[in-house]
Amino acid sequence: MPKGKKAKGKKMVLTSVMVKKQEGKKVVSPLFEKRPKNFGISQDIQLKRDLIRFVKWPHFIQLQWQKLFSITS
Structure with a gap:
């Protein structure tokens, strides 16, 4: 029996929304801690x-x- 083709996953293009989610974390300075x-x-x-x-x-x-x-x- 011949083997069928394997399904390939779709390549995702990075959109601006995905890039913003990755950049969401900001570095918090301990000098300006909110109390x-x-x-x-x-x-x-x-x-x-x-x-x-x-x-x-x-x-x-x-x-x-x-x-x-x-x-x-």
Whole structure:
């Protein structure tokens, strides 16, 4: 019996997508390691907060707010 031809695999052409997948890994420098922020005492700078409620407001402004909130509620 004669032997049949062996099936040959298709040759793949490298596309830009395949090349990008191979180049995907980047070298990470240990000098610029990302660390989580620590907001403990004398650590990272605290975030800015809205401190308007803690301001000592003049009496007439306090009355305006009281009037406004009493009408809405």
